[in-house]
Amino acid sequence: MSSKKISPLERQYIVLTQQGLPLCAKPYHWLAEQLDISVEQTLAMTNDLKARGIIRRVAAVPNHYKLGYKFNGMTTWDVNDDQAMEFGEKVGQLPFVSHCYLRPRHLPQWNFNLFAMVHGRSESEIAQYQQQIKQLLSDVLQSHQGPTNDVLTSTRILKKTGLRLRVNSK
Amino acid sequence: MDQLDKQLINLLQKGLPVCEQPFAQVAMELGSTENIVLARLQLMLDSGLLTRFGPMFDAACWGGDFTLAAMEVPEERFEEVNQIVNSFEQIAHNYQRTHRLNMWFVIGTETAEEIFEVIENIQQKTGLTVFNMPKEHEFFVGLYLPV
Numbered sequence: 001m002s003s004k005k006i007s008p009l010e011r012q013y014i015v016l017t018q019q020g021l022p023l024c025a026k027p028y029h030w031l032a033e034q035l036d037i038s039v040e041q042t043l044a045m046t047n048d049l050k051a052r053g054i055i056r057r058v059a060a061v062p063n064h065y066k067l068g069y070k071f072n073g074m075t076t077w078d079v080n081d082d083q084a085m086e087f088g089e090k091v092g093q094l095p096f097v098s099h100c101y102l103r104p105r106h107l108p109q110w111n112f113n114l115f116a117m118v119h120g121r122s123e124s125e126i127a128q129y130q131q132q133i134k135q136l137l138s139d140v141l142q143s144h145q146g147p148t149n150d151v152l153t154s155t156r157i158l159k160k161t162g163l164r165l166r167v168n169s170k
Numbered sequence: 171m172d173q174l175d176k177q178l179i180n181l182l183q184k185g186l187p188v189c190e191q192p193f194a195q196v197a198m199e200l201g202s203t204e205n206i207v208l209a210r211l212q213l214m215l216d217s218g219l220l221t222r223f224g225p226m227f228d229a230a231c232w233g234g235d236f237t238l239a240a241m242e243v244p245e246e247r248f249e250e251v252n253q254i255v256n257s258f259e260q261i262a263h264n265y266q267r268t269h270r271l272n273m274w275f276v277i278g279t280e281t282a283e284e285i286f287e288v289i290e291n292i293q294q295k296t297g298l299t300v301f302n303m304p305k306e307h308e309f310f311v312g313l314y315l316p317v
Contacts, residue, residue: 020222060182092310158264
């Protein structure tokens, strides 16, 4: 999980851009200047970071609340272990799923191993997405000792500082 | 929001081309101009419709480790436990959720061992069990909200 090693220059790249790039015609020129390397090198570095999966993509991040997506649900599923990889892949490809992971169970308190976060503009939309996933998983759902699935909605944000690379550490 | 704004939001969520003038290329695709695209995006940043644009990093590149953890907190102890959990700087997000396991938080640390230290500390300070649920496999990460 922590195998993605980065060089000191790449670390500097992350520190400079984790809050975003400036909105201008040539954002990589600004970044090249900050890093004291050429624009070509900066673009090559960006492509390399993408190829290694360190950068997922260079994109705009909307405020989903302002776009009308005010509802989300963490859907959780008890999927047969032998088929969890295959069906996790399928759930991850649904357009309304933003995060999809396989995680360990903690029996008897927690029997779900597949997590899929869904986003919608209404509670009924969330319920509808849950149904769609349920249909997709119908043959591989099981019940260890609890229900086969659940949807957990967040009732309150208790903390949201995010993961940030510290400027001075290391 | 007009048609161009919507097209920009949809296109830019999926990703910008990596090149010297990415917005010129986007403008070409949408039959607009670089200046118009930049002006529209600035307005959307100013109004808070867009929060930022730039590289989206995989948190694994932070060189440390992170995990999702959950606790069953008795209702009457919720605020007290919340304060204890949030007092750890390694807690990046924390949400109250509708389940018997009603507190869900992300722990991000510089080293893998630190995860277990934080969990152990929280368990000692609260007397409650922390259920550690690190990802075993990632199938998909990416939020796309079409408008």
